[in-house]
Amino acid sequence: MAIGEIFLAAFIEVLLSRLVSGDFVNFATQKGVGRKLEKWRETLSTIVAVLYDAEEKQLTSKAVELWLDDLKDLAYDVEDILDKFSTKMLRRKVKQQNRAGTSKVRGIFSKVAKVKFNLNMNSEIEEIDDRLLRISQRKSDLGLIYIEPRSTMMGQRLPSSYVLDGPVVGRGEDKKTILEFLFRYHEPSTTSFHVVAIVGMPGIGKTTLAGHVFTAVKQFNPKVWVSVSDNFNLERVTKTIYKLVTSQHCDLDEFCQVQDNLREALEGKRFLIVLDDVWTTCDYNSWRSLQSTFHLGAQGSKIIVTTRDKEVAKLMGATEVYDLKTLSEEDCWQVFQQHVNNVKPPSFELTKKIVKNCDGLPLAAKTLGGILRCKETDKWEEVLNNRLWTVCDNSGILPVLKLSYHYLPSSLKRCFAYCSILPNDYEFKKKQLILLWMAEGLLQQSEGSTQMEDIGDNYFVELLSRSLFQNSGKNNSRYVMHDLVGDLARWAAGGTFFRLQDKWDDIDFEKMFSFEGSTDEH
Structure with a gap:
């Protein structure tokens, strides 16, 4: 246990x-x-x-x-x-x-x-x-005392009235530049494709920008999106690309055969492949082996790479490297407003403090909005003055994320910490996660006849409204946690969690998280 x-x-x-x-x-x-x-x-x-x-x-x-x-x-x-x-x-x-x-x-x-x-x-x-x-x-x-636990749901505003995924703010010029990179003419060469890298710090919106571009372009076929994350496994990435390009499950044991089949599937096609969140675990030999499957594609094919590290962009031979900057104060405020859903605007001084605490990071603005949306404006000052903003430790967790966890009711804390088992970038369904919570006995049934599934649904929507979960962007019935939010879940669970990503290559996640008799796609 x-x-x-x-x-x-x-x-x-x-x-x-x-x-x-x-x-x-x-x-x-x-x-x-x-x-x-x-x-x-x-x-x-x-x-x-x-x-x-x-x-x-x-x-x-x-x-x-x-x-x-x-x-x-x-x-x-x-x-x-x-x-x-x-x-x-x-x-x-x-x-x-x-x-x-x-x-x-x-x-x-x-x-x-x-x-x-x-x-x-x-x-x-x-x-x-x-x-x-x-x-x-x-x-x-230690002076520990009894404190009445917070109720399961904080605040009276219903998540249904909350804008979970509003329009992308402050990235119009960034999107325009990336599109120019994608359609920039290059003299024919031995390489039929070119790499465009989007580089930036965690939480700055690299994946959001890449997704904005990915959905906008229609001139590429096929278009493939692969979440790579911190565990770069050449065979898994190659098989994922093959599956998405051909719409066929890859059950071949010989990796060389998988590579040959992918080359054949891409031959003569102008493709766009997004490799999202590539870390330095991708070494040069792995990249050379992966890109060898792309060479038969049509001229003008592109690969978009999002990464935190410029060395990754250099290793992949990116012809264009875009250094993504933080949001302006005005744009940061707009993102915050999307998620706070508060009808009474705060004072000018309070507005400035909110924007300052976001540090220009969209993730921070979304998360802070999720915290404050459940509180009346006159209580915001208390949150913004919380000492967690200035506590320094070696966890690497953003203060605003710690605050988001701090202000969760106890029942939600347990369910969120349980999500520490999920691999980075894993796309999950609502029903799947609720059933796992139920199996672990994490749902608290209060007085009345409320069904456990309904309680789990309320928990899920509450975590979604706080931006701890987010829609995957590629499939409206699936959800993901940002890498930094996944780090928060593992921090909350302590050192004893079992992270499924440690066994990524040995686990069929779709089979593991499927439940017989469940037709609910959400």
Whole structure:
């Protein structure tokens, strides 16, 4: 069982439910440790009561963060002991059912094993007692208090009235320049295609600009979009391009055959291929092997590369390199307004502070709009003065993204942190993710008859409205998380998450995230 800090409260609640189970209490009493386990329950209950406060304070307090880490380790060890008790209870039941026919020798060995078990368990229980006492004392020393958790949904504005994907702001001239690059005449050469690179810092809108251009041009056929991300795998990228060009699934085992088939599919065609979010994991040999499949295309074919690193553009031999700049203050304000959906404009001073905190990044403007849209204007100052804006750490997470997570209700925090398992740039469906949340028990059903699927739908739309999810742009029924938002999810989940991208090459994601009987494409 792997948990990050965000799942700690729910995990301890499960342990508490086991500690109050009737059969478990009776067995523990017979073993002479019933009172000790009751003390565990009392101490853990007082700890759970302050976990919400601890979750808030760990963002700025290293001592609280270390306390949560120690509590998590303790929770694992408590679970181990409870599992041992459960196993012993099960064995006792089996023995009672099969008591007839047991030999005297077997009974002697059974008594020896019983004595050894009791000695080991008493030692482990004493150790847990000491650790629980120390953690409880540290809780008091840290000044952790009970705080009423935020309600599931913050604010009264409905996400349906919120502009999730408004028009692209402030990129008209950028789009015009990229289009000029695409149709610029080049003297015929041994290379039938040319590379155009869009370079810029994370969150600046490289993918949005490339997508804006991709949908605008009609002069290329085929047009292919491939999300590369930080794990450049030559075989996977090549097979993805082949599948998109031919509309056929690539099930060939011989990679050379895949390359030959792709060359044949592109021969004589004026193609446009977008390689989105290429990192330095793409080495020169991999690029040479990939581009060898493009040489039979028609003159004038183009490849658009988006990357954070100019060295990648240089490695790919880009004939045109476009350095994408941050948005102007006016454009940044427009992006913010698209997402905040607030009818009462703030003061001039507050407007300036909002724009300044966005640093010209569209992602920051969208995210901040998602935070403030749920608050009245007179509460904005509180958010903009939050100390998280100035906290420095080594996480590399944008302060505005930390704030977005900070202001999520606890139930949404758990669901968002669960998304840390998704690979960068993975396109998922709403129904798929909701069913995964349900399977993990992350949806909180309140009083009434609200269906779990409806609760999950509300959670999903709320995260979408906060720009933590976004439409893929290529398929309206699919969604993605920005790379920086994926980093935020992994930061929120802690160091114990299992990232599916680590096993990218061994996993069929479409099959893994499909559910029989589900026809919902959203």
